[in-house]
Every structure is written in structure tokens, then in C-alpha cells.
Amino acid sequence: MSAAPAPESASRNSHLSASPLHDLMYGHIHASALRAVVVHRIPDLLADGPLTAEELAARADLQAGPVHRVLRLLAVRGLFRQHTDATFTLTAGGEALRENVPGSQRDAVLLFTDEMFRRSAAQLPDTLRTGTPGFDAAYGQPLFAYLSSAPEDSRLFDTAMSSLTSGVNEKIADSYPFPEAGTVVDVAGGRGGLLREVLTRNPGLEGLLFDRPETVTDHLLASDGLHGRWRVQGGDIFTAVPGGGDLYLLKNILHDFPDEDCLRILTAVRTAMAPGTRLLVIDALLPDDGAPHPAIALDIVMLMTLKGRERTAAEFEDLLGRAGFRLTRLVPTPALTSILEAEAV
Structure with missing residues (x-):
């Protein structure tokens, strides 16, 4: 049958x-x-x-x-x-x-489907064996060193980061109780999208945008209502950070780097800060129980392109403590990122 x-x-x-x-x-x-x-x-x-x-x-x-x-x-x-x-x-x-x-992701699509990322992803089999980021293997140098000598790709990277965070910055600015007065220093703040939102919502604040010279020249701070309340400064976050701020921001920076480089950045920031001054580290937080989370995929982007990684709250607390900070609280946001508030000790 x-x-x-x-x-x-x-x-x-x-x-x-x-x-x-x-x-x-x-x-x-x-x-x-x-x-x-x-x-x-x-x-x-x-x-x-x-x-x-x-x-x-x-x-x-x-x-x-x-x-x-x-x-x-x-x-x-x-x-x-x-x-x-x-x-x-x-x-x-x-x-x-x-x-x-509003909320356009066009530039982000162009970046993450660009040859830079395709070639980096193709190197993942070797990355598993060597630990070397795929970008380094494909281009013979680290990502940011390459961007410093490739103005078109650098411009794409900066505009894509702005598009990725265009809606996120508003959510972050609305999620934290910023002070009524003082100076906010946005360290490695890109084109200043987050700083613009913070200053717009808090008219008593002034701001300083600090990043690579070629990045801050294309800033977003020349907005109505912000006249005379901001300035920009180019420099190297590993060398020295401007002092005199009342609140410091580090948004989506530490995940780009391994622990030793994070400590160099945090130490430079801590050197610029008076005791008691607050630092806001704004980054995605990996779940510590393996639960599904978008940051897990983002962690593979870090593996492909940089020597950085996403971290748990406990891992951030350890880094902050080693650099002279005390983690004071975690502030969730409606975005992928959370806010880790720390105090210089």
C-alpha cells in the first residue's frame, strides 16, 4: 500500500x-x-x-x-x-x-551596508581565531585611524551616527533630571545632537561640545534659542578633556573600546572634573542573564569593527570604580541606551 x-x-x-x-x-x-x-x-x-x-x-x-x-x-x-x-x-x-x-535612517542604512562593514563582517571567521577586528584585517588599520584619513567615509559615519540617535537624543534628554544651571560638557559628542536637545530643554544650561576637530566643525548647535549658550572644542579624548564643567556626558563612546582604553578615557575625564561632579555614561546595557536584547547584536558589530564591546551594569561599575568614580544610580530610558550616573570621588 x-x-x-x-x-x-x-x-x-x-x-x-x-x-x-x-x-x-x-x-x-x-x-x-x-x-x-x-x-x-x-x-x-x-x-x-x-x-x-x-x-x-x-x-x-x-x-x-x-x-x-x-x-x-x-x-x-x-x-x-x-x-x-x-x-x-x-x-x-x-x-x-x-x-x-523625522527619524530618517537613510544614512544609517548607507553606513551599515557600506563596504566598510561588509568587508569587516566577511572577516568574522578569522576574528574568531585571532580576536582581531575584521575591519583591522580588511583595511590594515583601526576604524577611527582610517576615518581620520578618509573624509567621505568619515562624513558618512558622522551623519549615520546622527541619524541613528536623532530620536534617541530626545528620549535621553527627557529621561534625566538635568540641573537648572551650569555647564554640560559632551565628551566625544559627535555633531552635538544630544547636547542640543539638553540645552533646548534646559534654558539655564550652557554647553561645550568636545570631539575630533573635523567632527565639531560640522556641529548641530546653531539652532534658534541656543545663541551664546554653546561652544565647540576639538581635541583627543585620550589626552585631555576640557575642565570646568558641572556635568559631563559620554554617550555611546565606551562601547567602542576595550577596558584599557576605556580606563584611559575615563581617567582623562576624571582629571578634568572636580570631586563631586557628575558623569553620565550613556550606553546599552547587556542583560546579565542571557535574555534577548538588541545590544547582543550590537556587540557583534563591535567585534567586527572595533576592539570594544557592550557591557553589563556590573562591568561598567567596575570600570568606573577603577577610574575614580562611584556609580550612584541607573536611569532607564525608552531607547536602547540606559544612563549610568557616576560621581567623581
């Missing part, structure tokens, strides 16, 4: 059990498709309503067949919607792929 045929539904959906594995296997394909539509500004072309692949191709000087196939893939991922009349529209999630809209 021959075996009974499998039910049609089981046959049709037999691929579903393997889909988590396939998602991992095809991850680079999804990332490449995402980069392609962003490079050609297809999300911006869809801003005013539905278009077919043919219409999109005509407006962007592309080929309709490949456009349709790539959008179909990304529709499965929830960034676009494919309709029965052969048109495509943006979903709410896809809106973040547009340029110059």
Missing part, C-alpha cells in the same frame, strides 16, 4: 520550519537589497503615493524587472507593500528610509 499523500497545506508550507535558518543565510541579500533601494532613492519616489515598478524605473533610470523583484523581497520584510494592481507603497516602517524626514 502506498503512503497517503501529505495534506496540501503541509506541502505548501513545508519551507516554513526552515525559515529562521534561511533568514540568517540570506541576511546579506536582504541588506544588499535594502541598500540598493536607498541608493536609488526609491522610498522618496514613493512618498506621494503608489507607483508600479515600471513607473519607478522610468523616474530613477533603472530597469523595471529588477526593481520589481527587489521591492517584492523587501515587501516580504515589511518595508514596502505590494498591491494587486502591481503598485508598491511604503509602509510605516519604510518611511524611515526616506531622506530628510
